[in-house]
Amino acid sequence: MTHVVILGAGIAGVTAAYALKSKLGPHDEVTVVSDKPYFHFVPSNPWIAMGWRERADIAFPIGPYLEARGIKFIHSGVKRIQPDVIQVDLDNGDVLFYDTLLIATGVAGRADEVPGLAEHTHSVLHIEQAERALAAYREFVRRPGPIVIGAAPGASVLGPLYEYAFLVDADLKRRNIRERVPITLVTPEPWPGHLGLGRDGASRGAVTAALVDTKISVICNARTVSVDKDAIHIVELDAAGNEKRTHALPYAYSMYWPAFGGVAGVSSASGLVDARGLVVVDEYLRNPDFPNVFALGACVAQPAVQDTPVPVGAPDSVYSIQKASEIVVHNIVAQATDVPLASYVPQRAKWLSDMGNTGATYLSEPQVPLRDINWMRQGRWVHQAKVDFEKYFVNRIRLQPSGQAPSAASRIADVMGRVLSERRRDRTTPALAAPPGSGKPLEIRMPLDPCVELRALAKSVGEDANALAAELLAAAVADAKGYLNEAAVEAMALARRQLLVEALPERQPGVEFHGGGT
Template sequence: MRNGRGFRRRCKETEMTHVVILGAGIAGVSAAYALKSRLGPDDSVTVVSDKPYFHFVPSNPWVAMGWRERADVAFPIGPYLESRGIVFIASGVRCIQPDIIQIDLENGDVLFYDYLLIATGTAPLADEVPGMAEHTESVIHIEQAERALAAYRAFLERPGPVVIGAAAGASMLGPLYEYAFLIDADLRRRNIRERVPITLVTPEPWPGHLGLGGEGTSRGAVTAALADTGIRVICNALTTRIDRDTIHVAEVTATGSVKRTHALPSAYSVYWPAFGGVRGVRSASDLVDARGLVVVDEYLRNPEYPNVFGLGACVARAPVEATPVAVGAPESVYSIQKAGEIAVQNILADLAGAPPVSHVPQRARWLSDMGTNGAAYQSEPQVPLRDVNWMRQGRWVHQAKVDFEKYFVNTIRLHPADEVTAAASSIAGLMTRALAGKNGGHDGPAGADLAGNGKPWQVRLPQGPGVELRALAESLGRAPDALAGELLAAAVSDAKSYLDPAAVDAMARARRHLLVEDLPEREPGAERRGGT
């Protein structure tokens, strides 16, 4: 074990600690917020990312369907990090030199660190399947989701067979099913589903395996959902080649021999590749495995360099069980958050000379949208034998995922509690008075149905603002009710940014209560408790 701690020894005179985080996604930004709030005032946190924005990855399938705009789930992250005193550098990483605790950036900068937290996400290994990069779409990154949307809209002009698939070794397969169900729901809304056969191609040994193993209720529930929607599924599938309009698949037996081959016609296809490490991290051979993923122990530290931590999808994980076609381990926002808490705690423990906390056992939880329905899955612990393993379906899951997206994005955009609000902002003034317990204006003005669906909400504006609204709407050529709803949605979003974490949690609980209250029915679906 090498410690790579020369920089920390040089800084001991000032008792400063410098933590560098690579990646400004769900893992990196959450860890940066937590570390900055718990380190000392003289300590520093630097976030490095090759992308200047944060985006909420679980919403990519919605972006690819045109159900979300980029602005709904992606925004420049620098101002939010810097408002907390976190340094942000928009640059890719050229190389990591853990022996001299140095990071060389593509912009020419050189960083030294006491602790390094790698949370870069992954790079798709699409070249492992000939033709995948050229002839299929992807929703791994938001730019890919936008390209998939453009291709989908072109496909709708000339509908044909759809193939949604995953390559051997692919992980995080929940969105594979989610996207297939979303396309099914969208085509039904357009009344063209009967013209579009959908085939799901997966390396899993059975539907709903998800890289978790331990055959529980998920197999029956997922199989039933696929049958109900008329989606054909091919399991134990090894995708061998992809042509412009044909997907070539070898279906194997339990022993790995070829059972049959398929040449699937495709007018539109989306594929999940296997993942590897990003460039720059991949070159640090002492830190990564053969695919460039970061090697960590049960404390999320690299075994060779214990001041280097890995977090999120960039971490190397062994398969839960052997399968005829390789299936990677899953990941979710929940598991990333929990791992982030452990990584932060262990960095602080090391500073304090305390023992680290293990990240074992992990737990798996996620929400998958199915259009107007959805499926929620939980497994505790993630690897067999499990004490809890259940899956529930119902419209409430769809609502819960919408709610969670808004909650998480607003949490990332949350202003620090001590930040001074802009004096010129009417919303800032109103929220300041409201949070101080004062009457901030007229009671109960305002809104229409913000989401554009559900129960309409009657709005009564005083004459002055009402006239101003109608005049504004007329000048823009808009209907006053529609414009009022959009303005109110924007105002509510801005107002939430002034809440502290406790108030954000309270609002999330109230929102869930209101959403459940409005549901016409709740469908518990399949549930099972106990070992599997």
């Protein structure tokens, strides 16, 4: 019997836990530890910060889904990792011994490396930060002014920097106040669209054109020095790394992407991490000094692809994490069965960025130069593809194990509980009808008796019959998906994508979305 302990219940940790439990023996144990009781789909954080998603759309308690698969879940932070005695000490006082340890904790933003950054700017690195950013943004639109969206020196995974800038542009246009809000993008990259990948390619021209088209100013080779309540202080370097000019950018609202470091409990693990607290791994995603310790996701120490005047970290994406998860799961199982390990080199970078009503997709293969494929495509289909991928991935995490039905605590129960609760709070005020849906009408023929029952139900709780029917149908569909197996979830995702693409008002013949990550 072997015991695998996984630190982290995010995209990397949960994906690996599901796969390991299915591949290990029936007597092998998998334990997941997380300082948060929920899973959340991190790439949707910019949407949370714009008010385009609710927390419940992308975050939900993960314990029941892990335990339904026979995976033990412990809600606790990590106090200390002791790889020399194969032990993890938890904040709750528990001590875990492991045969194999997989670190998938994600990262902590090092906002303290730039004086004033944490106090005066916002972030979308974590969902709680995105929610605070939304509250501040809603105050900002009441008294608009300049916006600065930036990345600190050494920041990694810079896709969200551009995505958030384009989302803000789209949102301000919808509010008819864009002309009153100058937007400046501040980046350590040597040019727009560098993204930490190095080498000039298709992304440079496409990103530059998009910034010009949306009238977003950009400062590259930018080292953010400090932030105070009135201005963000920038030193702009030239290509040789010499100081070119300084900027004091006034702002009424600012979003910043910090440099990454290891989370508490991992960053102090001597022999496992580098100077920034990120886990050092070899080509098999295991630590060179402790081969029973693996790492996956953003917590992995990745060297910069190339030297730049201002440090720029390496990229990452859900697609890359998924591919790495396949490798790390194979290697953990292989190590226990004396099967040859698989290498994670070369890597492949691929992601989707939302730009409001449109979007951009990027592919680089291999991820490091010299690469054979390097392209970027734009269009409304990419925006829809990202929306679709979010739903697909969340559905996969919520997938019930084979042979299990959804819990009795269904979404229909949630709908009726909310309706009745609102009714109890205000028995004198009739409920307002929900606004009509924006989708294509779907004709549903119902026998007379259920139709009358539905109308009577709606009348009894003071709801509009059409609005209640729409909510109950949506809840019933959500519950029905819980009966699908993995193959059916894949088939549903494909069918959904086909239906959505057919309905798009803008089409780009010859350009197809073929899976991948965000």
